[in-house]
Amino acid sequence: MKISEFIKENVKLDTYSTIGIGGTARFFVEPRDVEQLRQVLRFSKENEVPFFVLGGGSNTLFPDTVYNGIVIRMAKFNKVRIRGEECVVSAGFLLPRLIFLLQQESLSGLEELFEIPGTVGGAIYMNAGSFGREIGETVQSVKILTYDGDLITLSGQELNFSYRHSDLSRFGILLEVSLKLKKSSSYKILRVMEKVRRKRRETQPVGERTLGSAFKNPEGKSAGLLLDKAGLRGYSYGGAKFSEKHANFIVNFKNASQEDVLYLLKLGKEKVKEKFGEELEEEIIILKGGAHG
Numbered sequence: 001m002k003i004s005e006f007i008k009e010n011v012k013l014d015t016y017s018t019i020g021i022g023g024t025a026r027f028f029v030e031p032r033d034v035e036q037l038r039q040v041l042r043f044s045k046e047n048e049v050p051f052f053v054l055g056g057g058s059n060t061l062f063p064d065t066v067y068n069g070i071v072i073r074m075a076k077f078n079k080v081r082i083r084g085e086e087c088v089v090s091a092g093f094l095l096p097r098l099i100f101l102l103q104q105e106s107l108s109g110l111e112e113l114f115e116i117p118g119t120v121g122g123a124i125y126m127n128a129g130s131f132g133r134e135i136g137e138t139v140q141s142v143k144i145l146t147y148d149g150d151l152i153t154l155s156g157q158e159l160n161f162s163y164r165h166s167d168l169s170r171f172g173i174l175l176e177v178s179l180k181l182k183k184s185s186s187y188k189i190l191r192v193m194e195k196v197r198r199k200r201r202e203t204q205p206v207g208e209r210t211l212g213s214a215f216k217n218p219e220g221k222s223a224g225l226l227l228d229k230a231g232l233r234g235y236s237y238g239g240a241k242f243s244e245k246h247a248n249f250i251v252n253f254k255n256a257s258q259e260d261v262l263y264l265l266k267l268g269k270e271k272v273k274e275k276f277g278e279e280l281e282e283e284i285i286i287l288k289g290g291a292h293g
């Protein structure tokens with residue numbers, strides 16, 4: 001199939017991000033397999049248009065205008081197989097769905113990450129984690145398509161996982177990952193998932209349009225608490241605000257724009273620096289629009 005048959009133009013982006021913000025992508029594609037993904041990378045190189053790899057969009061803030069490049073959505077890479085304590089899962093598979101599946105198979109290792117939205121690919125890129133666990137701890141190896149179109153396999157260690165970070169983007173696009181889990185009792189796993197769900201409902205604006213934590217926690221501190229003490233809990237600008245329930249969650253409560261969120265991010269950084277001398281760093285991924293993507 002030629003690329004012209006599966007690439008789309010001028011696609012609206014707001015529904016592809018959990019915060020519901022976004023203009024359009026000049027090009028948008030959902031490759032079905034590695035060959036199509038290779039074609040997209042070639043198209044990008046030959047036409048000198050940038051690309052952005054999209055998982056579930058639960059950590060991505062799109063521009064208000066046009067992203068002048070190709071958004072590559074990985075949703076069609078969605079296979080999973082389990083053998084003993086190993087699970088091999090494709091990048092576009094949804095993380096909450098995977099955690100349910102592992103619970104049914106009595107496999108422990110990711111249950112603390114229950115209710116983190118998005119895909120396996122996004123979780124590996126971000127080294128997603130919660131309640132003391134990170135996905136990187138379970139990674140045995142990853143299969144990647146390099147930006148030049150070669151298939152490589154790396155060990156988990158080679159991705160250098162650290163707090164909300166991996167080196168994935170140095171190498172290419174994640175295709176699939178092999179996870180090492182541990183046999184446990186499905187009942188015990190379910191209990192942890194229920195506890196996690198309860199805690200999230202108590203402390204986070206569940207069900208609202210957000211990207212989760214806006215900033216990373218500075219070492220030994222809570223970004224939410226710092227923002228709260230800086231007086232920003234509930235503070236709004238345009239259609240966006242720091243949630244009343246958790247000050248580190250910025251929510252879109254009324255047709256917010258990227259500009260509104262950027263304003264709040266800047267304000268949050270300034271106030272926290274001024275009051276506590278602490279430098280906050282964004283956890284969310286910001287995609288800029290404009291002539292050069």
Ligand SMILES: Cc1cc2nc3c(=O)[nH]c(=O)nc-3n(C[C@H](O)[C@H](O)[C@H](O)COP(=O)(O)OP(=O)(O)OC[C@H]3O[C@@H](n4cnc5c(N)ncnc54)[C@H](O)[C@@H]3O)c2cc1C
Nearest residue numbers: 055056057058059060118119121122123125128129174212
């Ligand atoms: C309500 C809510 C709660 C949240 N709670 C948590 C939490 O407790 N802990 C936590 O860590 N996060 C949390 N998040 C943030 C977010 O869900 C995670 O970071 C998630 O892992 C992102 O996955 P995604 O597929 O949606 O990524 P996207 O937003 O689609 O992408 C994120 C980054 O990953 C890259 N990427 C995605 N797929 C690939 C791929 N296949 N190959 C290469 N790069 C790729 C993208 O280019 C982008 O840079 C929360 C978000 C929300 C909305």
